[in-house]
Amino acid sequence: MVMRKAVAASVAAAVVATSIVSAASAAPAAKTVAAVQAQQSTFTVNGNAVAFRVVTKNGETLVSVRDLAQAIGANIAVNNGALTVTLNGHTVEVKLNAKQLTADGAAVSLKQPIQLVNGSTYIALRPFIAGLGGTVALNAGQISVSTVQLLEGAENPRFVNASTLLVSTIQEEGRTDYLVDTATGKSEVLMTSTDKSDLVVAPNGQQAIFSDNEGLLYLINLSTKAVAKLSDDNNIKPELVWSPDSGTVYFLQGDKGSVIAKIDVTSGEITKILEDKVDYKSSLNVSADGTQFVYAVTTLGKVTADSTNVDEDNVDIDFSANQIQIFSFDSTVKDGKPTQLTKGTDDKIFITSADGKNAAYVSVPNENSNAVLVAAAADGTTKNLYGAHDVLESVQYAGKLYVLAANSDTENGIYEVTASGAANQLYAVSAEVSSIVVSESGIAVVRDGSILVKNGNSWTAVTK
Structure with missing residues (x-):
């Protein structure tokens, strides 16, 4: 099912690229940016490594809409020269050379206009993904994109x-x-x-x-x-x-x-x-x-x-x-x-x-x-x-004690405490963290109703 959807998105994206190029040829305002060269970059998308074509314009990275559509399984349509992308009940509309996109009917400003480079459309990653209900984060130097619909109230x-x-x-x-x-x-x-x-x-x-x-x-x-x-x-x-x-x-x-x-x-x-x-x-x-x-x-x-x-x-x-x-x-x-x-x-x-x-x-x-x-x-x-x-909570795993304590009004600390009473702060977390889970498999916290898991140097929200 997912593979068929991705293939359909790929075909649709190819049609979109052709349509937009045709529109660009008919309209003097939509010109291919010849001075900018596309390069390959790898992002993590919903847990998988995916290669994208990207271009850099005035210090900002823009991503190929076609590659992005294939990676997230979005549906794409072209209407009157505008590109409409839908995913998980969200709709984003973009137009070549525009410095804004429309996300679920609301205008969102862009730093760089939407670009046409060598026949492909490029757009800023973060506002585009946010308009589709997803998130973009930087984990251990790697750009991570998530469009998964998270559970609520878990x-x-x-x-x-x-x-x-x-x-x-x-x-x-x-x-x-x-x-x-x-x-x-x-x-x-x-x-x-x-x-x-x-x-x-x-x-x-x-x-x-x-x-x-x-x-x-x-x-x-x-x-x-x-x-x-x-x-x-x-x-x-x-x-x-x-x-x-x-x-x-x-x-x-x-x-x-x-x-x-x-x-x-x-x-x-x-x-x-x-x-x-x-x-x-x-x-x-x-x-x-x-x-x-x-x-x-x-x-x-x-x-x-x-x-x-x-x-x-x-x-x-x-x-x-x-x-x-x-x-x-x-x-x-x-x-x-x-x-x-x-x-x-x-x-x-x-x-x-x-x-x-x-x-x-x-x-x-x-x-x-x-x-x-x-x-x-x-x-x-x-x-x-x-x-x-x-002390807000204490748990024990593999003979070790772990404590969640209120460091201040805005910060809690997660400590490892030895049998002698020596305490080592492992993490500083938000004061909204109310519970911790420690096991051989990792550590998770509950923060203001959301569950977050420690992945590398960052906390990843897996529910909302």
Whole structure:
């Protein structure tokens, strides 16, 4: 389909060139620029390297309309000597020797008039592409053109591999999951659903797991998009964590997250690991060998009124009893019991663990103090790791901690923080960046609703 469109554009462009040359011959104002010579230059167009004929006029580079049309698959028509180009619902109209173009009905000024050189039409790249709804950027010295229609309102980015992100959009009727090319932003629908949990991508990037509102588990093949039920067990499974070898998934079981269990993704066999009748577990972390576990337990407020009917409006609840504490559990110890790692009453968010014994979390003491990255050791001691700036988020990957912190009112910083508390700023980003994703495949951020991926020395927006 794309090849046929490109061929059609090429044929149309050839017709356009002939038509414009004829028009130029009939009108004295449209003369070929003999003093300017065309040269070859290579740009990146929607992720592919494409050779263009270009000319330079008064320090500005103009690009062959024919070559540009072939590269982006635009439709071209000639009407009364004017060239009309359409792409993705946008229309640009140009005329030879004019110092403006018309984009979707609005006039756009040009520094250089549209040129005719050796029978081919040339135009400034950036305003022409912008009129067609695309963008032009300079990445590592290479001009990059994108005319891909980006997803709008996507969230929850997850790397499938270095070239693909999994993202989601939420509508009133449900959720749609997409696979997005990290170089171009080109997207394709993976799955639509109304009652499915977020997809959790396996480390091998080949499949993802999810559950439905009945607690049933499913696998989706990220290449074929085929979905297969993994188990008939209908206990609610609020959290899913893959093993490094993509062969096992760990989860919390029950509507209150009381049990830690695992499932073999080949056989579908479920094994309970910890059933201590402690409710409201969350933030499950598992060691690489699947024997050590770190998780949080939330204790709820206590009813202080005489009545125990909590549906009554006059029931008093003491919310000061609300606490989140972090625990570790060693499944290799016979009849072993969980160990409490924290005792403080501070709010604890973004809880992570690399080994299932020690933990890191973001402590939020109160609204007037900076949030701090804290380490909780297996012996129950805690230590502040990073608090130079207000911590907005912390993630862990491959045993390393990464922090998004508010450097100032206009700038956030992405830091790598060591176990000793040494912090190295990796990137300075906009204060609009609200979330980060770090994996072996790369780093992505969410900025004001858009998802951007680090490509070389620049950030590439892959959604809008």
